[in-house]
Amino acid sequence: MTKENTLTCAPMAPLLDHLFNEASAAARFDFTQIPEEETTRMMHSKTEYLNLYSLLKHMWLPVSRETGKLLYMLARSTKATSVVEFGMSFGLSTLYLAAALRDNGGGKVITSEFEPTKVAKAREHFVQAGVSDLVEIRVGDALNTLAVDLPETIDLLILDGAKVLYDDILHLLESRFHPGTMIIADNASYNQNYLTHVRSAENGYLSVPFSDDVELSVRLR
Numbered sequence: 008m009t010k011e012n013t014l015t016c017a018p019m020a021p022l023l024d025h026l027f028n029e030a031s032a033a034a035r036f037d038f039t040q041i042p043e044e045e046t047t048r049m050m051h052s053k054t055e056y057l058n059l060y061s062l063l064k065h066m067w068l069p070v071s072r073e074t075g076k077l078l079y080m081l082a083r084s085t086k087a088t089s090v091v092e093f094g095m096s097f098g099l100s101t102l103y104l105a106a107a108l109r110d111n112g113g114g115k116v117i118t119s120e121f122e123p124t125k126v127a128k129a130r131e132h133f134v135q136a137g138v139s140d141l142v143e144i145r146v147g148d149a150l151n152t153l154a155v156d157l158p159e160t161i162d163l164l165i166l167d168g169a170k171v172l173y174d175d176i177l178h179l180l181e182s183r184f185h186p187g188t189m190i191i192a193d194n195a196s197y198n199q200n201y202l203t204h205v206r207s208a209e210n211g212y213l214s215v216p217f218s219d220d221v222e223l224s225v226r227l228r
């Protein structure tokens with residue numbers, strides 16, 4: 008009997024359930040430890056994001072299950088084979104994307120993360136899900152790792168790393184987009200420059216705010 012799809016069958020479905028449960032049970036960073044203005048400053052600074060994510064290095068910070076499903080649906084419906092991810096963490100969003108690539112017949116998710124302990128855990132998750140062959144992890148600051156050796160074309164991009172860098176990462180990759188490339192930005196409201204760019208028709212996108220503070224954009228040219 009052939010299985011219906013990778014996302015809703017074992018090993019992927021029970022693994023995602025287990026990982027989301029683990030993420031919910033994990034300790035959360037107590038932002039009250041640092042003054043609110045300090046957090047806001049770090050969130051919006053192009054030099055402080057390393058300090059911010061170093062404070063958050065044990066936090067899972069995954070996309071919601073709904074956003075994960077949305078990623079799978081978009082990758083399936085666009086028949087994506089070339090996907091780039093900014094911000095992997097423990098790899099939950101990556102698992103949804105890799106499941107879609109498997110069901111599309113193959114491809115590659117190039118994903119990025121600068122925290123080595125997260126990279127090690129994510130690698131284990133990809134092995135457990137049986138999708139390691141579909142994932143290339145680039146370890147280091149995505150401003151560097153996503154600036155080189157890019158695929159000829161990118162079908163889908165997810166932005167989920169340091170919010171302040173969304174526009175910089177978009178500009179790094181933009182020349183590889185084609186009409187129909189989907190860009191999904193999680194918690195995009197933290198970066199108004201990014202939103203202004205993708206919401207301006209003259210820049211070649213059509214863009215809508217979605218649930219869970221996701222901005223969904225499509226490249227038109």
Ligand SMILES: C[S@@+](CC[C@H](N)C(=O)[O-])C[C@H]1O[C@@H](n2cnc3c(N)ncnc32)[C@H](O)[C@@H]1O
Pocket residue numbers: 056060067068069070093094095096097098099100101119120121122125147148149150167168169172
């Ligand atoms: C919100 S989490 C990603 C969650 C992940 N997409 C998921 O659904 O499981 C953001 C991650 O991006 C990483 N990150 C932030 N800025 C980065 C950068 N400039 N380069 C590489 N990784 C970065 C952080 O260390 C953190 O683990």
